Amino acid sequence: xxxxxxxxxxxxxxxxxNVMVGFMLVFGAYIVLYGHITPGGGFPGGVMIxxxxxxxxxxxxxxxxESMVSGMAGSIADDFxxxxxxxxxxxxxxxxxxxxxxxxxxxxxxxxxxxxxIILYNLxxxxxxxxxxxxxxxxxxxxxxxxxxxxx
Amino acid sequence: MExxxxxxxLLVFMIIGSIITIEIKNMLSAVIAIGSVGFIxxxxxxxxxxxxxxxxxxxxxxxxxxILIRSTINVDNVSIEKKEEHVLSNRTTLIFVGVILVxxxxxxxxxxxxxxxxMRISNYYLNNGLRDVGATNFVTSVILDYxxxxxxxxAMVLFVSISGAFAILRRWKREQxxxxxxxxxxH
Numbered sequence: 089x090x091x092x093x094x095x096x097x098x099x100x101x102x103x104x105x106n107v108m109v110g111f112m113l114v115f116g117a118y119i120v121l122y123g124h125i126t127p128g129g130g131f132p133g134g135v136m137i138x139x140x141x142x143x144x145x146x147x148x149x150x151x152x153x154e155s156m157v158s159g160m161a162g163s164i165a166d167d168f169x170x171x172x173x174x175x176x177x178x179x180x181x182x183x184x185x186x187x188x189x190x191x192x193x194x195x196x197x198x199x200x201x202x203x204x205x206i207i208l209y210n211l212x213x214x215x216x217x218x219x220x221x222x223x224x225x226x227x228x229x230x231x232x233x234x235x236x237x238x239x240x
Numbered sequence: 241m242e243x244x245x246x247x248x249x250l251l252v253f254m255i256i257g258s259i260i261t262i263e264i265k266n267m268l269s270a271v272i273a274i275g276s277v278g279f280i281x282x283x284x285x286x287x288x289x290x291x292x293x294x295x296x297x298x299x300x301x302x303x304x305x306x307i308l309i310r311s312t313i314n315v316d317n318v319s320i321e322k323k324e325e326h327v328l329s330n331r332t333t334l335i336f337v338g339v340i341l342v343x344x345x346x347x348x349x350x351x352x353x354x355x356x357x358x359m360r361i362s363n364y365y366l367n368n369g370l371r372d373v374g375a376t377n378f379v380t381s382v383i384l385d386y387x388x389x390x391x392x393x394x395a396m397v398l399f400v401s402i403s404g405a406f407a408i409l410r411r412w413k414r415e416q417x418x419x420x421x422x423x424x425x426x427h
Binding site for chain 1: 291292295296299300302303306307310311370373374375376377379380381383384385388389391392395396398399402405406409
């Protein structure tokens with residue numbers, strides 16, 4: 089992360105953000121990837137990844153986070169997640185004649201690559217939920233900035 | 241038995257938090273009170289043995305608290321002026337709630353009593369889930385294999401609602417609004 093002196097919050101908040109963001113992203117990825125073995129799944133993992141980016145937004149300001157993931161890239165990832173869920177369902181339809189069929193091999197339980205295509209569904213939901221909540225937060229912060237500029 | 245006593249104590253705290261949220265004048269205090277309701281709800285999910293829902297509840301509660309605090313912290317948070325309420329809107333709300341209650345009465349009378357066929361479908365999932373799906377977290381195997389179509393519908397609901405939010409918050413509307421406010425200020 090770039091350090092800018094005159095934007096965002098104080099030194100303490102920025103340093104704690106630097107330490108915490110990595111852990112938040114890793115824990116979010118863990119919750120997504122092990123969603124079929126331990127409690128968790130695509131929805132909480134996606135929100136956790138979105139919260140990591142929202143923490144950067146709060147600490148460093150909007151310009152720094154938009155240089156990492158711009159609003160347009162977030163929007164495209166959001167649409168891609170929704171489309172990926174649909175395409176996975178259509179692949180299941182093509183393989184077996186049932187929409188959203190679990191078409192991959194089951195594997196042995198308690199392994200990471202078990203439970204067929206559930207891990208792919210979880211990744212699609214992660215993209216969908218995480219990126220959509222992130223761009224909603226970006227849109228709200230832009231709107232608030234416009235309102236405060238007008239009030240000044 | 242102890243679990244039920246703990247759940248009732250937590251329920252009392254949730255009701256107190258909701259009443260504080262409605263009655264308090266300061267906006268920021270109201271947001272913090274509604275946050276306490278959500279966190280107590282996640283503790284209740286943990287006591288009921290649903291860690292999936294508890295994780296989701298905590299995470300979504302944090303996100304909504306951040307958004308609510310950020311949107312209310314710059315607002316003049318002394319008090320809300322009481323405006324004259326439209327009479328028709330109150331009546332319409334009452335009529336709709338009444339109609340829903342009447343239909344709910346007829347609908348719930350045709351359902352079986354609470355907990356009567358005890359865990360018939362869930363027993364099927366618990367017995368055959370590992371063989372059918374291969375996932376050791378049965379909640380995931382239900383929401384993404386047995387009931388994947390419902391999850392697909394929920395994802396589409398989120399997609400449509402966020403598209404609607406962007407249609408309202410789109411840029412040219414904001415520019416127009418800014419010009420409008422500026423003209424208003426000059427006068």
